[in-house]
Amino acid sequence: MASLITCPHCGRRPKEEFSIRGDAVPERPEAAASEEAWHAYVYLRENPRGAIREYWHHVAGCRRWLVVERDNLTHEVFAVTDAREAATGDAA
């Protein structure tokens, strides 16, 4: 794993400052969505070998949620984006 993550707000920081939530690909369904949709969101994962997107929280820094795009085999980090920007396209 790359030891440094480039936070869009704080710059290059050691990865121990971050806490990892997990897969950023599943999208939260509407509250009234079907049980199948909720089951898929909560439990099922693509879990690919290679390029992935994860939610990371910069707990010991700016405390912003980030989306880290990286390779889980080579540990190369491709991009780090603020989660709000990743979701809406607006800069945080």
Place this chain on the structure above:
Amino acid sequence: MRYSALSILGQALSGNRGWKPVWREPQPKPHYDVIIVGGGGHGLSTAYYLAKEFGIKNIAVLEKGYIGSGNVGRNTTIVRSNYLLEGNIPFYEFSLKLWEGLEADLNYNAMVSQRGVMMLAHSDGQRDAFARRGNAMRMHGVDAELLDREDLQKMMPYLNYDHARFPIKAGLLQKRGGTARHDAVAWGYARGADSHGVDIIQHCEVTAIRRDEKGGVTGVETSKGFIGCNKLALATAGHSSETARMADLRLPIETHVLQAFVSEGIKPVIDNVIVYGGGHFYISQSDKGGLVFGADIDYYSSYAQRGNLAIVESTMEEGVSLIPGLSRLRVLRSWGGVMDMSMDGSPIIDRTPIENLYLNAGWCYGGFKATPASGFCFAHLIAKNEPHHVARALRLDRFERGYAVDEAGKGPQPNIH
């Protein structure tokens, strides 16, 4: 060749020139009744029990690397059945019973050593939780003893009993737990399966799963060509999502790397398995004298069989806070294995929505101890198309039905199970 004291003596007198390879290296046949993908502990034990207990003869095990190259050779070799939940205890106890008879059954020295597994409690609440767990075990006929601090001090004088944050209050001992020689388990099952006619095909990677127009599985494309089968069984923990994807299945699993370590060899000091309740540290001493230990997974998804230094540091810190003398030892080697971390921390042995496709996955940290029961129950499922009674709770659809088997009570968060 059947191993015995006489055969060893005979070989010794003839210069050990008569030992033969213990399994064949066959070319794949065009079709098998059952193909098992994955020649690790679970795949091999499945093949062994399918052939021996359930009378299926035409079986192949396909392994993309060599036998024992995956997690069966990358663990900390602990066997135990000190679980809490109804869905887990009978399964792991069945496994421990199979461990107890394994060497006689396989005619192979797997070095099963029932040296005892001690889990330490560091607060009153944790001691109460262990009392509850011990009671749950005893209600299922499993041995468990709750020991107090004085008992522990006599057994293990080298522990740090008065740590400011994690003083040692009590311990839950399972005397029948212990360790086994992990490679020998893989080799013993491979030899046993081979002797019952199972084709173990190494360096044969499955690249696709072929299905008929109704969706049922008919065979696999491999690096050695197409091989047909009546039933296909996946036992590829660590890479289960990747293999299941070939059949368009999504699993409740994330892949994470777990590291393990071994120190330089020293004289006997730790004669049991110790599990630290203040963290996630566990340690035992191998017969060669090295201390074998590990702790948490690396928290982020990883398919790389190597880990990060932050976990190395935290593992060492946990170890030294429990056993201060560890700080004087040098670590010889460390390694990583990739785990199927399931959404409730428990495994899956089940049919899938796809006809003729069976799944054995989601072993989290706990695959090694389950090797015999996993193989037996998976073989039962494949042969009879219904689950073995001790593995009924380990279903693939338990999440959508609301019957997760969440031993640690952590919810659907695979990186903290």
